[in-house]
Amino acid sequence: MNFLLKQIKKIKPQFEQGGRFGKLRSVFEGFETFIFVPEKVTSKGSHIRDYMDMKRTMTVVIMALLPALLFGSYNIGLQHTRAFGIEGWSLMQMFWFGFLKILPLIIVSYAVGLGIEFVVAQLRGHEINEGYLVTGMLIPLIMPVDVPLWMVAVSVAFAVIIGKEIFGGTGMNILNPALTARAFLFFSYPGWMTGDKVWIEGLTRGTAVDGFSGATPLVLAKLDEFDRMPSAMDMFIGTIPGSVGETSALAIIIGAVILIATGVGSWRIMLSMTLGGLGMGLLLNLVGSSEYTQLPAYYHLIMGGFAFGAVFMATDPVTAAQTNTGKWIYGALAGIMVVIIRVFNPAYPEGTMLAILLMNVFAPLIDHYVVNASIKRRLKRIKTT
Amino acid sequence: MSTTIRLRKGLNIRLAGKAEKILLPEAPVGRYGVRFADFPGLTARLEVKEGAVVSAGSVLFHDKLIPEIKYVSPVSGVVKEIVRGEKRLLTEIVIEQQGNEKVDFGTADPLKLTREEVKNRMMLSGLWPVMRQRPYHIVARPGAVPKAIFISAFDTAPLAPDLDFIMTNTQGGHLQTGINVLSRLTDGKIHLSFDKDGSKVAEVRNLKGVELHTFTGPHPAGNVGIHIHHIDPVSKGEVVWYTDIQDVVALGRLFNTGSYNRDRIIALAGPGVMHPKYHRTRAGASVSAILRSNLRDKNQRVISGNVLTGKKISDEGSIGFYDNMVTVVPEGDYSEFFGWALPGYDKYSYWKTFLSKLIPKKEYVLDTNMHGGHRAFVVTGHYENVLPMDVYPVLLVKAIMSGDVELMENLGIYEVAEEDLALCEYIDPSKIEFQEIIRQGIDLMIKEMN
Numbered sequence: 001m002n003f004l005l006k007q008i009k010k011i012k013p014q015f016e017q018g019g020r021f022g023k024l025r026s027v028f029e030g031f032e033t034f035i036f037v038p039e040k041v042t043s044k045g046s047h048i049r050d051y052m053d054m055k056r057t058m059t060v061v062i063m064a065l066l067p068a069l070l071f072g073s074y075n076i077g078l079q080h081t082r083a084f085g086i087e088g089w090s091l092m093q094m095f096w097f098g099f100l101k102i103l104p105l106i107i108v109s110y111a112v113g114l115g116i117e118f119v120v121a122q123l124r125g126h127e128i129n130e131g132y133l134v135t136g137m138l139i140p141l142i143m144p145v146d147v148p149l150w151m152v153a154v155s156v157a158f159a160v161i162i163g164k165e166i167f168g169g170t171g172m173n174i175l176n177p178a179l180t181a182r183a184f185l186f187f188s189y190p191g192w193m194t195g196d197k198v199w200i201e202g203l204t205r206g207t208a209v210d211g212f213s214g215a216t217p218l219v220l221a222k223l224d225e226f227d228r229m230p231s232a233m234d235m236f237i238g239t240i241p242g243s244v245g246e247t248s249a250l251a252i253i254i255g256a257v258i259l260i261a262t263g264v265g266s267w268r269i270m271l272s273m274t275l276g277g278l279g280m281g282l283l284l285n286l287v288g289s290s291e292y293t294q295l296p297a298y299y300h301l302i303m304g305g306f307a308f309g310a311v312f313m314a315t316d317p318v319t320a321a322q323t324n325t326g327k328w329i330y331g332a333l334a335g336i337m338v339v340i341i342r343v344f345n346p347a348y349p350e351g352t353m354l355a356i357l358l359m360n361v362f363a364p365l366i367d368h369y370v371v372n373a374s375i376k377r378r379l380k381r382i383k384t385t
Numbered sequence: 386m387s388t389t390i391r392l393r394k395g396l397n398i399r400l401a402g403k404a405e406k407i408l409l410p411e412a413p414v415g416r417y418g419v420r421f422a423d424f425p426g427l428t429a430r431l432e433v434k435e436g437a438v439v440s441a442g443s444v445l446f447h448d449k450l451i452p453e454i455k456y457v458s459p460v461s462g463v464v465k466e467i468v469r470g471e472k473r474l475l476t477e478i479v480i481e482q483q484g485n486e487k488v489d490f491g492t493a494d495p496l497k498l499t500r501e502e503v504k505n506r507m508m509l510s511g512l513w514p515v516m517r518q519r520p521y522h523i524v525a526r527p528g529a530v531p532k533a534i535f536i537s538a539f540d541t542a543p544l545a546p547d548l549d550f551i552m553t554n555t556q557g558g559h560l561q562t563g564i565n566v567l568s569r570l571t572d573g574k575i576h577l578s579f580d581k582d583g584s585k586v587a588e589v590r591n592l593k594g595v596e597l598h599t600f601t602g603p604h605p606a607g608n609v610g611i612h613i614h615h616i617d618p619v620s621k622g623e624v625v626w627y628t629d630i631q632d633v634v635a636l637g638r639l640f641n642t643g644s645y646n647r648d649r650i651i652a653l654a655g656p657g658v659m660h661p662k663y664h665r666t667r668a669g670a671s672v673s674a675i676l677r678s679n680l681r682d683k684n685q686r687v688i689s690g691n692v693l694t695g696k697k698i699s700d701e702g703s704i705g706f707y708d709n710m711v712t713v714v715p716e717g718d719y720s721e722f723f724g725w726a727l728p729g730y731d732k733y734s735y736w737k738t739f740l741s742k743l744i745p746k747k748e749y750v751l752d753t754n755m756h757g758g759h760r761a762f763v764v765t766g767h768y769e770n771v772l773p774m775d776v777y778p779v780l781l782v783k784a785i786m787s788g789d790v791e792l793m794e795n796l797g798i799y800e801v802a803e804e805d806l807a808l809c810e811y812i813d814p815s816k817i818e819f820q821e822i823i824r825q826g827i828d829l830m831i832k833e834m835n
Contacts (some may be wrong), residue, residue, distance in 0.1 A: 037724030053757025171761025
């Protein structure tokens with residue numbers, strides 16, 4: 001350790017302003033602070049500071065994503081064997097098959113995203129933000145496995161530059177960057193983001209065995225083919241077609257437990273969004289007449305990206321509502337919107353992405369009204385005295 | 386009449402090195418100092434030059450804007466040095482103690498004096514600056530009449546002294562006079578707040594002319610700003626004043642004996658001190674005497690005040706004007722290999738991402754390392770957990786950063802001081818300097834309002 005520290009200290013001057021590699025200052029600093037928490041001490045304000053920093057915050061989220069990632073890997077293998085009638089693969093074989101398919105997505109996502117982050121940090125003379133560590137993992141998990149890598153690269157570039165950096169970088173963006181990437185692909189290359197082929201590895205290039213459909217439960221519901229929908233248990237466990245990380249409600253719940261236990265993710269948003277979706281589903285059960293409206297309300301929570309969205313997307317602290325009351329409203333509305341889009345919109349089978357992006361836009365407005373209530377309490381004091 | 390206010394928000398940092406309840410007598414100190422940074426917003430006009438001979442209570446400088454407010458020498462001696470920092474900004478007046486001369490301001494019964502007479506006596510004697518005000522957390526402006534005066538009789542800051550233990554060992558007879566002085570300054574009430582233990586000191590319990598309150602809960606429950614917010618909040622255009630209970634004694638002493646005397650008891654605490662105990666000393670005294678052969682290590686930070694809000698001083702620096710403790714913590718100038726990723730078995734944290742939450746120890750050694758780099762605000766919903774006020778700390782800070790005066794007003798800039806948001810700064814994973822920003826906001830408000 002000391003040897004490494006000495007080497008870093010030795011080459012550091014070359015990376016400082018005016019040094020030979022002065023232009024790579026932010027990048028060097030990024031790696032340096034990654035390996036060693038620097039010796040920087042407090043100079044003003046509180047003399048002691050919590051051990052918690054942005055790196056650790058982001059690491060917790062990545063850890064919470066791991067169950068979804070691992071299950072997603074397995075599920076890709078599983079769906080592949082089902083689609084092509086392969087028999088006799090062990091669980092590990094399926095997992096490795098899937099993992100090797102996801103890995104390129106992850107690598108492309110991180111390489112392009114972090115590359116842009118490094119350049120922008122350097123241009124601004126900032127330290128490198130850790131925000132992309134999470135975004136870079138979220139993006140592969142919300143993509144169909146068969147999506148071409150160049151599309152991932154383009155969408156990541158779009159999301160990071162247009163979705164985040166032009167607003168000032170991590171902490172300033174209005175829309176969730178990972179969902180921005182997905183929305184970009186969704187509207188630019190809809191053929192690769194919907195349908196019944198892209199969700200299964202190899203299905204866009206080959207032909208499935210007879211009777212196999214790669215359609216997600218949401219697509220089946222949209223087509224009124226309710227009899228072909230998988231069982232609720234399958235949807236909960238996640239052995240169904242879908243985006244890489246979104247299928248298993250179970251794996252996502254494990255992630256949610258990690259986020260809630262560490263206090264990094266907002267339980268208010270997770271709970272209120274779940275209640276919102278459930279409530280809207282129940283309301284439709286009561287008043288609806290079509291078969292879709294009569295679907296058990298809890299189906300909405302385990303189909304498609306609802307769980308993943310509620311736990312990992314809607315809770316992004318930067319783009320969600322910031323006040324506690326605001327979080328309840330924001331989450332509930334997001335949940336309600338998901339179900340409305342799913343059931344009533346003729347074009348889009350899935351509503352999670354659009355609902356959360358829409359609520360991202362409204363989050364500042366919600367906060368505005370919540371804060372106004374506090375302001376009014378303050379102003380009222382003046383009037384009464 | 387007594388009311389109890391229960392606060393749940395806040396955080397008691399489990400810092401090691403609490404002062405043992407043993408009081409040591411005053412050690413001889415040669416060096417005294419008055420630091421200008423103790424009075425934010427003050428523009429000082431010097432009245433002495435280096436080499437001047439002064440008594441306890443001799444004027445050193447006054448406020449340029451309100452010349453009646455005098456700042457005086459804590460002891461008799463010689464002005465040894467007038468220290469200036471960058472841009473010749475005044476930083477400290479150092480006095481070498483000699484003899485025991487004191488200025489006699491004459492005795493008087495405050496209840497028989499008019500408000501103006503009481504004020505003049507306080508200002509002439511140099512004791513006026515013990516009164517501070519909200520809004521702004523600055524030395525009280527004598528032109529106003531406060532709607533109430535607040536005194537906090539307990540301190541919840543990390544390792545803070547037990548003020549009741551201090552009162553037990555403070556010479557009696559002056560406290561009620563001090564309260565009488567305060568009663569002349571306001572038409573409203575004088576609020577005195579305790580923690581759940583109340584006071585064991587009969588003189589404190591039996592004070593007349595005060596309204597008693599009880600606050601329970603973690604730090605910052607002892608901050609006077611929190612008390613004001615919950616008892617009689619400051620709205621735009623209103624002013625409340627407050628002072629420290631030891632300074633109420635000093636006020637009483639001024640009127641009873643006629644002399645400026647800010648003898649006080651402080652706690653010496655922190656993981657860097659071998660024998661954390663209470664000491665009799667005086668505001669402005671050098672800490673060299675109490676630190677001598679009492680430090681664990683050379684590479685430590687000596688702080689006048691508590692670890693959250695105090696000021697860094699040298700190991701012979703002087704105790705701040707308002708401080709009731711000196712804290713010593715190890716400097717954190719080391720690099721930690723993958724420090725952010727370690728399980729954190731022995732790292733105390735507000736956050737539940739460290740294993741220390743599962744196997745908590747009673748107390749921890751904390752150092753001055755930043756533990757991370759500066760970032761934009763990312764996490765939400767936690768800052769509010771350590772601020773028991775109807776204030777949105779992050780939004781207030783953002784309003785200050787964008788210089789939006791009206792929004793700052795609406796979000797409660799008049800009610801807060803740096804010390805109230807110090808815990809937000811402590812827990813912040815983005816390492817944002819809340820306290821500095823709050824002071825910038827207050828400075829901006831003062832400028833806008835004048």
